[in-house]
Amino acid sequence: DIQMTQSPSSLSASVGDRVTITCRASQGISNNLAWYQQKLGKVPKLLIYAASILESGVPSRFSGSGSATDFTLTISSLQPEDVATYYCQKYNSAPWTFGQGTKVEIK
Amino acid sequence: EVQLVESGGGLVQPGGSLRLSCAASGFTVSSNYMNWVRQAPGKGLEWVSGIYSGDNTHYADSVKGRFTISRDNSKNTLYLQMNSLRAEDTAVYYCASGYTYGKLDYWGQGTLITVSS
Numbered sequence: 520d521i522q523m524t525q526s527p528s529s530l531s532a533s534v535g536d537r538v539t540i541t542c543r544a545s546q547g548i549s550n551n552l553a554w555y556q557q558k559l560g561k562v563p564k565l566l567i568y569a570a571s572i573l574e575s576g577v578p579s580r581f582s583g584s585g586s587a588t589d590f591t592l593t594i595s596s597l598q599p600e601d602v603a604t605y606y607c608q609k610y611n612s613a614p615w616t617f618g619q620g621t622k623v624e625i626k
Numbered sequence: 627e628v629q630l631v632e633s634g635g636g637l638v639q640p641g642g643s644l645r646l647s648c649a650a651s652g653f654t655v656s657s658n659y660m661n662w663v664r665q666a667p668g669k670g671l672e673w674v675s676g677i678y679s680g681d682n683t684h685y686a687d688s689v690k691g692r693f694t695i696s697r698d699n700s701k702n703t704l705y706l707q708m709n710s711l712r713a714e715d716t717a718v719y720y721c722a723s724g725y726t727y728g729k730l731d732y733w734g735q736g737t738l739i740t741v742s743s
Contacts, residue, residue, distance in 0.1 A: 520687065551728055553728060553729065553730070555671070555730070557671070562720065562733040562734075562735060562736065563663075563671060563720075563722075563730070563733055564733075565724075565729060565730055565731055568726075568728060568729045569728075574731075604670075606670065606671050608671075608673070608730075610727065610728030610729075613676060613684030613685075614673055614684065614685075614686050614687070615661070615673040615676065615728070616673060617663075617670060617671040617672065617673060618670075619670050620670040620671070
């Protein structure tokens with residue numbers, strides 16, 4: 520099975536900073552990748568699918584890029600409400616494996 | 627408005643069985659991509675199982691042969707039959723689905739399964 524590896528596992532940044540999270544697939548998955556945000560005690564929320572398509576209603580400061588094995592989620596200007604854990608998930612074929620998550624905090 | 631409501635969670639002994647249900651409203655279980663995702667306490671998300679078009683079913687290696695996913699179209703409900711439960715199956719189980727393959731647009735609130743003696 521394809522493994523999904525996120526980095527870093529956690530990060531601390533200041534409000535307004537540009538934040539980048541990386542997700543690497545152990546084999547090529549084309550653009551079959553989604554990103555989710557999970558705030559503490561809440562249900563995960565879809566942010567981005569097809570590697571770069573922003574889900575309706577998601578703030579434009581979030582963006583995704585990449586294809587094949589290397590993907591990034593970027594928050595262009597970190598806001599206090601962005602404190603959460605972020606997960607990538609591949610869906611080229613089952614199993615729809617998640618990355619281990621990246622916890623984002625405010626410095 | 628789409629709603630997914632899980633039920634059936636609780637405390638079960640190792641080796642025991644449990645069946646989870648996910649009742650959908652505003653959304654048709656039969657014609658969409660239905661999944662179970664779990665999250666162990668303090669841990670990340672783990673995709674568990676999915677049922678897709680043509681009733682094709684898929685499982686994570688960690689549950690293959692022990693869990694069975696199914697759906698009752700007349701009740702618009704998704705199920706997860708869990709047998710031979712282990713301590714490591716302890717988690718919140720979410721029902722998650724979407725209209726498009728790969729997108730988990732909708733999530734239930736989750737139901738907690740605790741496997742312990």
